[in-house]
Amino acid sequence: MTDLLDLPQMKRIMEGHAGQLGLRYIDHGDDWAEVGFDYDPRLAMNAANGVLASGPVISLIDNASGLSIVAKLKRARPLATLDLRIDYVRAAPPGRAITARATCYKVTKNVAFVRCSAHDGDPDDPVAHSLATFFFTGD
Secondary structure, rough: OOOOOOOOHHHHHHHHHHHOOOEEEEOOOOOOEEEOOOOHHHHHHHOOOOOHHHHHHHHHHHHHHHHHHHHHHOOOOOOEEEEEEEOOOOOOOOOOOOEEEEEEEOOOOOOOEEEEEEEEEOOOOEEEEEEEEEEOOOO
């Protein structure tokens, strides 16, 4: 598949908040993208049990969802998360990398619609599912 974004663009996207969480681009297709991060004890909600906090999973899903829109459009467009509903199916256990695969299933003039699932190794046993809408803020 042809790269949608060159390496410097991808690095800029994954800097800042995403970079602090250790998010990394994994792969993409015509209308989907995968992003992941390795377990980091600093991201645990409770140091005693090491279970991941929800915030990093939310950021992971949001980033994968945005990149799936880039994959669908075959270009980057400025956008904002309009609505992001996440259903947590189970806790993300300590020590496991988390991967999110998002699919952009519909794009209108102003809004894109995305489904996403995050897992810790088995896509059939997700940690969370999401439905999201994104509003285009420019061309």
